[in-house]
Amino acid sequence: MKITYCDALIIGGGLAGLRVSLATQKKGLNTIVLSLVPVKRSHSAAAQGGMQASLANSKMSEGDNEDLHFSDTVKGSDWGCDQEVARMFVHTAPKAIRELAGWGVPWTRVQEGSREAVINAKKTTITEDKDRHGLIMSRDFGGTKKWRTCYTADATGHTMLFSVANEALKKEVAIRDRKEAISLIHENDTCYGAVVRDLITGELEAYVSKGTCISTGGYGRIYKQTTNAVICEGMGAAIALETGIATLGNMEAVQFHPTPIVPSGILLTEGCRGDGGILRDVDGHRFMPDYEPEKKELASRDVVSRRMIEHIRNGKGVPSPYGDHIWLDISILGREHIEKNLRDVQEISQIFNGIDPAIEGPEGWVPVLPMQHYSMGGIRTKKTGESQKLNGLFSCGEAACWDMHGFNRLGGNSVSETVVAGMIVGNYFADYCLENELEIKTSLIQKHLSDEEAKIDKILSLDGEEDIFKIKDTMQRLMDKKVGIFRDGVHLKEAVSELQELLAKTKNIRVKSKVKAGNPELEEAYRVPKMLKLALCIAAGAEQRTESRGAHFREDFLKRDDVNWLKRTLTHWANEDDTLPTITYEDLDINKMEMPPAFRGYGAKGMIIENELSIKRQEEVDELRERMEDEGKDRHEIQDALMKFDLPMNYRENNERIGDKS
Amino acid sequence: MSDQRDITISVLKYNPRDSDSNPEFVDYHLKETPGMTLFIALSQIRQEMDPDLAFDFVCRAGICGSCGMVVNGKPILACRTLIANYPDGILQLMPMPAFELIKDLSVNTGKWMDAMSTRVESWIVDNGTEIDITKIEERMEPKLAEEIFELDRCIECGICVASCATALMRPDFVGAVGLNRVARFQIDPRDKRSDEDFYELIGDDDGIFGCMSLLACEDHCPKNLPLQSKIAYLRRKLVSVK
Numbered sequence: 001m002k003i004t005y006c007d008a009l010i011i012g013g014g015l016a017g018l019r020v021s022l023a024t025q026k027k028g029l030n031t032i033v034l035s036l037v038p039v040k041r042s043h044s045a046a047a048q049g050g051m052q053a054s055l056a057n058s059k060m061s062e063g064d065n066e067d068l069h070f071s072d073t074v075k076g077s078d079w080g081c082d083q084e085v086a087r088m089f090v091h092t093a094p095k096a097i098r099e100l101a102g103w104g105v106p107w108t109r110v111q112e113g114s115r116e117a118v119i120n121a122k123k124t125t126i127t128e129d130k131d132r133h134g135l136i137m138s139r140d141f142g143g144t145k146k147w148r149t150c151y152t153a154d155a156t157g158h159t160m161l162f163s164v165a166n167e168a169l170k171k172e173v174a175i176r177d178r179k180e181a182i183s184l185i186h187e188n189d190t191c192y193g194a195v196v197r198d199l200i201t202g203e204l205e206a207y208v209s210k211g212t213c214i215s216t217g218g219y220g221r222i223y224k225q226t227t228n229a230v231i232c233e234g235m236g237a238a239i240a241l242e243t244g245i246a247t248l249g250n251m252e253a254v255q256f257h258p259t260p261i262v263p264s265g266i267l268l269t270e271g272c273r274g275d276g277g278i279l280r281d282v283d284g285h286r287f288m289p290d291y292e293p294e295k296k297e298l299a300s301r302d303v304v305s306r307r308m309i310e311h312i313r314n315g316k317g318v319p320s321p322y323g324d325h326i327w328l329d330i331s332i333l334g335r336e337h338i339e340k341n342l343r344d345v346q347e348i349s350q351i352f353n354g355i356d357p358a359i360e361g362p363e364g365w366v367p368v369l370p371m372q373h374y375s376m377g378g379i380r381t382k383k384t385g386e387s388q389k390l391n392g393l394f395s396c397g398e399a400a401c402w403d404m405h406g407f408n409r410l411g412g413n414s415v416s417e418t419v420v421a422g423m424i425v426g427n428y429f430a431d432y433c434l435e436n437e438l439e440i441k442t443s444l445i446q447k448h449l450s451d452e453e454a455k456i457d458k459i460l461s462l463d464g465e466e467d468i469f470k471i472k473d474t475m476q477r478l479m480d481k482k483v484g485i486f487r488d489g490v491h492l493k494e495a496v497s498e499l500q501e502l503l504a505k506t507k508n509i510r511v512k513s514k515v516k517a518g519n520p521e522l523e524e525a526y527r528v529p530k531m532l533k534l535a536l537c538i539a540a541g542a543e544q545r546t547e548s549r550g551a552h553f554r555e556d557f558l559k560r561d562d563v564n565w566l567k568r569t570l571t572h573w574a575n576e577d578d579t580l581p582t583i584t585y586e587d588l589d590i591n592k593m594e595m596p597p598a599f600r601g602y603g604a605k606g607m608i609i610e611n612e613l614s615i616k617r618q619e620e621v622d623e624l625r626e627r628m629e630d631e632g633k634d635r636h637e638i639q640d641a642l643m644k645f646d647l648p649m650n651y652r653e654n655n656e657r658i659g660d661k662s
Numbered sequence: 663m664s665d666q667r668d669i670t671i672s673v674l675k676y677n678p679r680d681s682d683s684n685p686e687f688v689d690y691h692l693k694e695t696p697g698m699t700l701f702i703a704l705s706q707i708r709q710e711m712d713p714d715l716a717f718d719f720v721c722r723a724g725i726c727g728s729c730g731m732v733v734n735g736k737p738i739l740a741c742r743t744l745i746a747n748y749p750d751g752i753l754q755l756m757p758m759p760a761f762e763l764i765k766d767l768s769v770n771t772g773k774w775m776d777a778m779s780t781r782v783e784s785w786i787v788d789n790g791t792e793i794d795i796t797k798i799e800e801r802m803e804p805k806l807a808e809e810i811f812e813l814d815r816c817i818e819c820g821i822c823v824a825s826c827a828t829a830l831m832r833p834d835f836v837g838a839v840g841l842n843r844v845a846r847f848q849i850d851p852r853d854k855r856s857d858e859d860f861y862e863l864i865g866d867d868d869g870i871f872g873c874m875s876l877l878a879c880e881d882h883c884p885k886n887l888p889l890q891s892k893i894a895y896l897r898r899k900l901v902s903v904k
Contacts, residue, residue: 037718038772040818041726055799095795102793104786104852106810109802134801152811158725159814166785169776177772200764201679229721263697266723321696340808348723351742352697469709513714518677518765521713653796 001446002205006032006174008433009193009209011181011236013039015157015415016397017215018164019422020429021173027430032207033168034179034196036216036231040165043217043229044418047157048344049271050139050149051419052412053093056657057135058110059126060147063659066090067635068145071595073413076143076300077406078550078560079588079597080250080376080568085383085404087594087645089413089420094655096419097136097150103163107136108151108341118276118333120296121286132658139341140274141411143300143602149412154269154344157415164419180235182526184212184243184393185440185448191393192440194239195452202517204452206445211433213385213394213425214240215418218375222535223484224476226372227260227267236399238530240379241537241581246390247570249380249401249586251534252541255409255551256485257373258304263322264352265371268345270411273297275341277330279308280365281316284327292602299602302408302551305370309485320367327365330357370485374398374414376405376551377538380570380586383646384432385425389572392436394429396421403568407550427648456516459525464508468524471502471509475528475535483539488556492543499539500579503532537571537581544583545569548607562597562611566590590617594643666693669751671703673715677765687754688712694751700740701729704767716765724884727819731767732756737824739884740767758824760833771820778836782863784843787855806849813846813892815885822879822889834868838879838889841870845892848899860896861903870897 008024010017013035024031035042056064069090074081101107112133117126141149152159168175181194185206193208219234220226240246258279259268273279278286279297291307292299299307308326311317317324330338330345335358338346342357349355349366357364379395380388381402387393396402397418402425404417482495506529511521547561548554566588571581590596596617599605621642628638636654646652669692676685690707701722708715720728722741729740734754745753761769778784793800822838823829829837844860847853864870873893880889 037720037726037728038775040775041720041728041772043721043726045726045817046721046723098793098795098797098799101799102786102788102795102852104814104847104850106807106814106850107802108811109804109807111804134803136799137804152814155725155811155815158817159811162814163785166779169779170783170785175776200770229726230719264699264722344725351724351744352699469713473709511713515680517679518716519714520708520716650796656797658798 001449002203003445004032004205004207006030006207006209008430009207009212010034011194011212011214012216012399013175013177014042014215014217014397015044015161015164015418016422017213018168019419020213020215020396020426021168022164022171023423023426024430024433025171025173027434029430029433031173033173033175034181034207035175035177036180036199038177039175040162042161043232044161044415045158046229046267047415048154048267048269049141049274050151050156050412051097051160051416052141052144052148052410053097053150053416054090054146054148055094055097055136055138055150056146056659057132058137058147059128060140061138064146064148065657066655067639069093069148072144073404073410074595075600076408076410078408078600079562079566080253080406080549082403083593083595083643084645085402087643088383088424088647089404089417092420092424092647092651093416095651096416096423100160100163100419101136103167105159105163106152108153110135110137121276121278121332135658139271140298141270142273142298142304143295143410149274151271153340154271154342160415160419181239183448183452184239185445186243186245186390187440187444189245189389190391192438195448200517202519204449206449208438208440208445210436210438211392211394211429213396213429214379214399215395215397216399218398219531219534220372220375222476222531222538223372223479225265225480227257227265228372233527233531234375234534235527235530236395237378238534240387240390240393240395241533241573242530243390244573244575246387246393247380247572248537249377249403250407250569251377251537251571252545252552252569253376253407253550254372254538255301255374255376256305256370257301258308258370259328259368260371261348261353262320262325262367262369266348266352267373268328268348268366268368272328272330272342272345275337276333277328278332280327280329281311282318283316284362287311287316295602300408301411302553303603305485306553308370318367325367325369328368329365331360331364374409376407376409377401384428385421386428386432392432394425394432396425407552424647424651456522456526459522460511460514462508463510466505466509468506468509468511468521468528471505472524472528472531475499475502475532479535483542485553487542487552487554489543492539495539496536496543499532499536503529503536503579506532533573533581540581540583541569541571559607559609561609562614563609566597566611590614592643593617594621594639596621666695667751669694669745669753671707672752672754673766674756675715675766676763678763679765694745698745700733700743700745700753703745704740717767725817727817730758730771730819730821730824732758732824737821737882739819739821742884758820760823760826760829761820771818774820774823775818778840779843782836782840782844786847786850786853788852789854802851810846810850813842813887816842816887817885819884821882821884825878825882827876828872828874832868832872835872836864836869838893840864841873841893841896842887842889845896848896857899857903861900865900865903870900873897
């Protein structure tokens, strides 16, 4: 029995996990990071456009602060988020970006003087003040009041990931790649580490720890059409689900990004539209202003994606061998801008589609279509990042439902969440590992190891007719078709029963090669059932939720229902042999909200079933605000009176801004 | 579609962990689909013909640097390789040299890159100055930030190493990738290392003086990094130390 002991075990080596490792290492904990791939290859590297933080340095972000970032995030979430968590996040984001600057991220900087920019398809001159020169720059993204997204051209995730990964090497964090956690070791509602499979040797080993943190990213590969990397199969969330104890939150909240390129599904950043790019239909007409007169192409992602599909359904899509699509036109930004700030976008368009998007006119237009992009749902946690049910199991980043995104995440808030949650949850996680002793019998470890060994042996012994690759493909296609952007009860019901059938079929497969090492089909064979369980959580949760909120859109229930559905879906897998998750709900309390539910400011109007508490709470908030303003209180004091929040380290301190002094 | 072209993907298969395995080329015959990349072709081969075939893809968009392999003699990112660019429809695939072979087309670039990163101390050395993250950040000239970014674009795919004659002769050579990392920190004002410090790290034949200027690193770099001019600059700089 091969056992490795440590204080803090981190599963997943993307930005979130690596930032957590720096928090635990700093507090003197013996830390191990496990990763499917060399950590610098993690999907965090694919975040292109940037990271939201309200630094308010550049002209177009003047006056920005935590309050505006908070309000944009809550509206973006369609009031599905935990507002305290959103506050914790927006308050720490400026600190995260400044920390990263210290670790070497070459953030694009403000250049004093005038420059040309494209806003609403018109050339505009923006003049940056001298006192802002050299501070961190920001660009526009969807659903935001100010230009808040800080960036390094369109390779932001890459530069952030390399800085944090190298910082982890500098601090001598033990990073072990090509290791896959396949189950969690737990007893009496407490987690003690994981059973891990070495992806080179095929060997199983136990990693036993005081605390375990899952930061394995999203589950996009449950869908066929996705921008996600091939490793984003949701295995972290799945092994938490398979404990039967930990819960997953809001799994039906799945984001579809408006502009992946057709047909490969590779993402073209929201920065394309943030920088002034527009969407055109089959006639070359810019249609978004017809639907969204105020925010146009820069409404939130759920809204833009739906409008695009709606327009295609109205017969205005561009026909192609891969079905109808929409055109993305960034040529109006000019070659110089594209070759400097949207270089990867240009490279992707050229290499995969043979199109140079800097060429003006139809020749430079790029085919795009909304596809799965982000998992708002994940392991449901407390504000500290610890599972609500399984002690000692923490989670952060896309793998978690912390829950700052609710039913729709804003562009630029995910890569920001990775490092911010890494800081906040990382510190709470470190404290847990410091405060708790490891008391566990080796027989328990042996049992978990033997169970997993037996499962692998069982898979290799199966001699059925089914092919695991085909099961996976069927699941992905049915998720696209029946649990996609537009949903309804009939198709969701079908999806649930078809997924159950597929789950049953995984017990009747045959893996052709019987070796335990270097056997890709074996890996599919133990992963796909886990993916199907996640898919069932998504489909069942979506079927139950008879309303439309954020990215969850029901054609048979078009309104957001604040009377019945202001709640978070919780799913757990009660018994190993169940074919359906058990669903419960967690209410969101309007009376505790700093910002009670209202209209988002984009999307269709009059589509809310209002809760009478919303208006009452709004009156309370307005009254308190007015009174405190009269008393001369500042925005921080007013915010504190409305809704308190805590943070570890010095993260609760105010963020200094250049505008403060004037 | 009946006009689909027949293509042949020939892969050098070998499992060093299996004593019965011998290196051999295995041919796979398939139909080319529109816009087919090596990512699509290899995934199809694994699903339909050979579930045992090992290769590495992560982002499949040319961003993560996982899928370097030698295609018809040239090291290249497989995910960005279009089958249509090979007129005779025959592609011969081999794992990248210079790295530990895991199986078939899968090589351990991660292990190599971690060792290189540690060797050249591929991080900001600021002598322990803690920055106050509640305060306004240090300013940086926009042009300089761009220059640093330009060198920071390296994705550590290992193609420069697989292209490099020195790397094949000297297993401990840090490669263009390692030298580029040093060049990146050398121009970063946040890094407090002097040229003497960098000399200590790479002032030998496994470092800056090992490069024979054969230029293959730059020829093959998928990110078009200015490797040769940076190596030349660094060599000039460091040869004047001491």
